Amino acid sequence: MLVHGAWHGGWCWEVVEEKLTERGWTVSSLDLPSVAEKGAPRLGMYDDAEAVRTALESLDGPIIIVAHSYGGVPVSEGAAGAPNVVHLIYLAAFQLDVTESLLALTGGKHPAWANVDEDVVTVSTPREVFFADVEEDVAADAIAKLLPHSLTAQKEKVTAAAWKTIPSTYVVCELDNALPVAAEEAMAARAGHVVRLPTSHSPFLSRPDDVVRIIEAAVGQ
Numbered sequence: 001m002l003v004h005g006a007w008h009g010g011w012c013w014e015v016v017e018e019k020l021t022e023r024g025w026t027v028s029s030l031d032l033p034s035v036a037e038k039g040a041p042r043l044g045m046y047d048d049a050e051a052v053r054t055a056l057e058s059l060d061g062p063i064i065i066v067a068h069s070y071g072g073v074p075v076s077e078g079a080a081g082a083p084n085v086v087h088l089i090y091l092a093a094f095q096l097d098v099t100e101s102l103l104a105l106t107g108g109k110h111p112a113w114a115n116v117d118e119d120v121v122t123v124s125t126p127r128e129v130f131f132a133d134v135e136e137d138v139a140a141d142a143i144a145k146l147l148p149h150s151l152t153a154q155k156e157k158v159t160a161a162a163w164k165t166i167p168s169t170y171v172v173c174e175l176d177n178a179l180p181v182a183a184e185e186a187m188a189a190r191a192g193h194v195v196r197l198p199t200s201h202s203p204f205l206s207r208p209d210d211v212v213r214i215i216e217a218a219v220g221q
Helices: 010-022 045-057 069-078 126-130 136-145 151-155 181-188 208-217
Strands: 063-068 085-091 114-117 120-123 168-173 193-197
Touching: 010 136, 010 208, 045 069, 045 151, 063 069, 063 208, 069 085, 069 151, 085 208, 120 126, 120 151, 126 136, 168 181, 168 208, 193 208
Parallel strands: 063 085, 085 168, 168 193
Antiparallel strands: 114 120
16 A cells, blocks of 8 residues: 655656556555645544545455655555555655654654645645756656645544555655655664665655565565
8 A cells, every 4th residue: 555745646656556456556645634735624544544445445465555755744644554464665654653753753844845834734835845856847847746635634642553454665865855764764773674775755656666676575574
């Protein structure tokens, strides 16, 4: 199961999903409700976690979950106690502990590239922040699909951490402009296995074959 991060949608996994399907995997992705057009109802991280739980309940195991960026937060929350999940992969993701939130981890401040407008957060320079090493046309298509993210989702605290009982892999993206590499390395210390990629924040677009390789390597870990 593939879980996107803030501002993105299930669409961001299309290439990885296609490659996995060709290799015999059964793949599903979902759209987190905290990502929505401005003016839409603003839902939070707990709503996202419920979406993760609901998706897991509809699937037969064993399941590997891949969470990108913010997606790591509702996955840690929503997959806790799920009997059919055998591995978690945090792809440049927030592998938070109980009582932590995305915004608290950044000291309560948003980076300069994030614009806060009441209850939504948007991104001013997505090309540089998310897609620095992605081909121009692919990046342009992705940028056109980005939507605002709920500020509430970034504030809500984790109440359960699935990675404490489910084996996990952390993927450090060494050229990431969205999440400092030092922060990724600190969270990676919570994972049982660590992999490094020489990519920016979106290897599912710039290096999809490497993402597939990491997923397949998680089998049996």
